[in-house]
Amino acid sequence: MTIEELKPILEALIFVASEPITEEELAQILPEVDRANLDAALEALRQEYEANGRGLELRRIAGGYRISTRPEYHDYIRRYLKTRPSARLSMAALETLAVIAYKQPITLPEIQEIRGVNSARAVKTLLEKRLIEPKGRKPVVGRPILYGTSREFLIQFGLNDLSELPTIEDFEELGSGGS
Amino acid sequence: MRADDWLDRPEEIPPRESERDGEPLPRYTVKLDVFEGPLDLLLHLIKKEQVSIYDIPIARITEQYLEYLRHMEELDLTIASEYLVMAATLIYIKSKMLLPRDSAQAAEAEEEEDPRRELVQRLLEYQRYKTAAELLWSKAEREQAVFTRGRLETDDANPEVNATLFDLFCAFQRAMERLKERRELTLAREEITMAEKIAELRALLEREERLDITALFEAARSRRELLILFLAVLELVRVAVIRLVQTERFGRLLALRVRASAEIAM
Numbered sequence: 001m002t003i004e005e006l007k008p009i010l011e012a013l014i015f016v017a018s019e020p021i022t023e024e025e026l027a028q029i030l031p032e033v034d035r036a037n038l039d040a041a042l043e044a045l046r047q048e049y050e051a052n053g054r055g056l057e058l059r060r061i062a063g064g065y066r067i068s069t070r071p072e073y074h075d076y077i078r079r080y081l082k083t084r085p086s087a088r089l090s091m092a093a094l095e096t097l098a099v100i101a102y103k104q105p106i107t108l109p110e111i112q113e114i115r116g117v118n119s120a121r122a123v124k125t126l127l128e129k130r131l132i133e134p135k136g137r138k139p140v141v142g143r144p145i146l147y148g149t150s151r152e153f154l155i156q157f158g159l160n161d162l163s164e165l166p167t168i169e170d171f172e173e174l175g176s177g178g179s
Numbered sequence: 180m181r182a183d184d185w186l187d188r189p190e191e192i193p194p195r196e197s198e199r200d201g202e203p204l205p206r207y208t209v210k211l212d213v214f215e216g217p218l219d220l221l222l223h224l225i226k227k228e229q230v231s232i233y234d235i236p237i238a239r240i241t242e243q244y245l246e247y248l249r250h251m252e253e254l255d256l257t258i259a260s261e262y263l264v265m266a267a268t269l270i271y272i273k274s275k276m277l278l279p280r281d282s283a284q285a286a287e288a289e290e291e292e293d294p295r296r297e298l299v300q301r302l303l304e305y306q307r308y309k310t311a312a313e314l315l316w317s318k319a320e321r322e323q324a325v326f327t328r329g330r331l332e333t334d335d336a337n338p339e340v341n342a343t344l345f346d347l348f349c350a351f352q353r354a355m356e357r358l359k360e361r362r363e364l365t366l367a368r369e370e371i372t373m374a375e376k377i378a379e380l381r382a383l384l385e386r387e388e389r390l391d392i393t394a395l396f397e398a399a400r401s402r403r404e405l406l407i408l409f410l411a412v413l414e415l416v417r418v419a420v421i422r423l424v425q426t427e428r429f430g431r432l433l434a435l436r437v438r439a440s441a442e443i444a445m
Contacts, residue, residue: 014329032299064292066327067327067328068325068326068327069326069327070180070322070325071322071325072324073319074323074324074325074326077326081326085320085323085324086323088315088316088320089319091215091312092215092312094312094315094316095215095309097309097312097315098309098311098312098314098315099308100310101311101315102308102311114301114305114308115215115216115218115305115308116216116217116218116219116261116265116301116305116306117215117217117218117259118259118261127345133343133345134344134345142293145313156319156322157315157318157319157322158318158319158321158322158325159318165311166311167312168307168308168311
């Protein structure tokens with residue numbers, strides 16, 4: 001199968017997948033296709049989406065591919081769907097999430113050490129929202145649970161993988177307030 | 180986006196009449212709940228006073244910090260213990276900085292550590308994560324403006340979300356709560372063991388492909404039975420006899436048989 005033949009098939013599959021579909025999954029569905037061709041077709045398709053100035057975009061999210069609307073058109077879509085953006089996470093939950101995202105796997109006492117406040121409720125909220133998940137236990141006294149971010153976190157925050165987070169050192173400059 | 184834009188920051192009341200008449204003490208009204216903790220409050224004070232985080236005028240900041248806590252007391256708000264611990268830390272640092280250094284120590288002065296150092300490190304670290312939190316939010320905001328295609332029929336026909344042990348624990352907790360509300364009138368002591376419970380579950384699995392765990396939890400007649408059921412389910416998950424799924428997030432928990440029934444019998 002040529003790359004040109006492959007592109008529309010991949011597009012159809014990515015469209016139908018309810019969650020970002022990974023290259024692995026695509027390769028399983030298309031065992032007759034050479035892996036290098038698959039890669040090339042995906043990349044060509046992605047570039048076409050980028051170049052065409054359409055209302056849809058093809059993005060890499062959580063290690064998979066997803067077709068979604070471009071953010072700049074959300075107003076029109078919300079008019080049709082009659083929805084509003086969902087409520088934001090509390091500052092406590094966001095801070096806790098940031099600490100977990102950068103220091104994972106991390107225990108509750110370690111989170112509290114950094115934030116300077118009790119963070120049990122924030123952790124519970126994040127667990128309920130499935131943004132974080134337990135990642136085993138730390139082999140120290142009390143064997144506290146280690147937390148890390150989930151796949152849902154990557155999807156909700158539009159990240160392909162954790163390496164897309166800006167390095168925490170970058171914030172040193174940004175944040176150093178005062179004079 | 181800056182924190183101040185989306186966090187309701189305390190407003191400072193303009194100086195009162197009396198203060199203009201030579202009472203220089205500034206007055207602040209502050210709401211405790213807008214701060215995420217003592218570190219957040221300190222960062223706010225440092226910013227407000229326009230001083231460098233690397234060279235904090237401890238006496239001045241401590242005074243403001245305590246002033247703030249006093250206000251909380253006046254308003255009859257409970258001050259979280261973390262705020263008091265920080266107050267003690269600040270006073271300790273302040274006292275250390277006031278101590279005169281004798282000449283013998285002066286030689287070592289260079290090596291001597293700035294008593295503020297540890298606090299500054301903590302503030303800087305906290306500030307980094309605070310900035311990161313803002314960045315995360317701006318990312319999430321962008322994602323909220325992004326839509327994927329609407330649901331397809333096949334999505335509903337195959338609605339299983341992989342459930343985690345956390346979900347199992349939540350379902351167990353909810354059942355426990357409900358059990359508490361019911362009044363117990365059990366007279367005979369039940370003597371069901373975990374082995375019996377596991378056997379019971381396995382027998383059920385022989386007949387049915389899937390079990391409604393939430394319903395089983397709800398049917399438990401006592402705390403003890405609920406506990407044993409919970410442990411039995413955990414055990415069956417561990418030995419991979421069942422797999423936990425949910426039909427929707429936070430929906431009912433279902434146990435699916437993993438192996439063929441013949442293997443279960445072993």
